[in-house]
Amino acid sequence: MSRRIKRTISPGDRSKDRTKDRGNGGSGHRSRKTEDRKAGDRPPAHRAAGKPQRFAEPSQERREPRQERREPRQERREPRQERLERRERSGPAASTAAKAAEPQLPTKVQTVVVTADENNMRVDRFLEARFPGLSFSHIQRIVRKGELRVDGKRADSKDRLEEGQSVRIPPLRLDAPKAARALSEAESRTLHTLKEMTLYEDDDVLVLNKPAGLAVQGGSGMTRHVDQMLEVMRDAKGQKPRLVHRLDRETSGCLLIAKTRFAATALTGSFRHRSARKIYWALVAGVPKPKQGRISTYLAKEEGEDDTIMRIADHGDEGASHAVTYYAVVETSATKLAWVSLKPVTGRTHQLRAHMAHIDHAIVGDPKYFNKENWQLPGGLQNRLHLLARRIVIPHPRGGVIDATAPLPPHMLQSWNLLGLEADRFDPIENAPEE
16 A cells, blocks of 8 residues: 655745755746846747736836936936035135135235325324224334334324325234124114215215204214214225314205315315315395405404303404405395305304304304394294305315305295295305405
8 A cells, every 4th residue: 555655845945945946047937037037028938929918017117217216316416516516616726716815914025105195194094094904003013113114214103194205014914804794774874864965976075965953073962963974984994984174063054075085185285275165155134234345353262151152352362363254245135134145265163153243243043143132033034043054166186176055954945935035146255255
């Protein structure tokens, strides 16, 4: 009797069989699948003969995702390209270019020539302008040690330079330049106000129409004035525009300002040599006789308990200065008031106000010099100083002439309208002498 023996295959044997099939490529279903995979997209013969290619479409579906995966890789190459470009920009050549763009430190002795713009400039201001990063203490040290020479000679920091002089400058150590900052909201408003006040402006000169009530410079309890407002106009070197002359707080009109050191020197010289022509308009009490004339006196300061005024002085009095003013009546309002045009030859403090009070025709609304008793202000006129710096004509620092005219301020325009005065009338002061 025959006995059938059932063979049991352990899991380990199955593993060995699979390894053997893969290793020797033996005949079997597994090896055919492997050959099919190696053949790529060519279907087996028995499938091509009659059976549908159930895997043809899915194989294409698999290729499409692979194609889709390639596109993101293409996108990823762009940031890499940008990184390469950034590396090129930050490479040695870029570093060299950046260093070349930076201001070079004067590491060795150099000799420079004073230009026309720098004529009459102080030595310390000259160095500040040439080297904005130079500290004040460093300037004082090199001057004190005699390291800075002008035409081969030692110089003091307050000495004035002349065009064409040679200045020997030692090696300097510059402080790090301050980064430019944006204007605050308040500073932006101040700059806008200055622009609205501007009558004339170029690279060197600014002429403002100063309103009545705004001080030119600070004083006791003064928080807002023109000089402080000009802080918002500092240039890249930290220089701000400079006042060239002054106007009283309650006087409105043309105020001349220099935007550069060169312009400040030239314009100040024009005032000193009396080549600047200033014309003022005023409303005065009564009608001066004669209608055109010259006022020549000496003026000296008189200190009071609460205030300071200019008094008429004698020649030789301590602190007395000669003052000359030409006047001309333009139009009258009966015998009560007169519109007067004034041309000061000198520029003393309160000169026009003191001179008109001296001839008994004080300016209307003047709180210091209006001394007429039992005089009533006509109805409708404001009790404010009726004095306008109407026009300024002065040689421009770089050639030509600056000629700026300011309109009547609101309170004076109101008075002109009430009195029927014609603001466009011919001004006879045009023919007054210049000295």
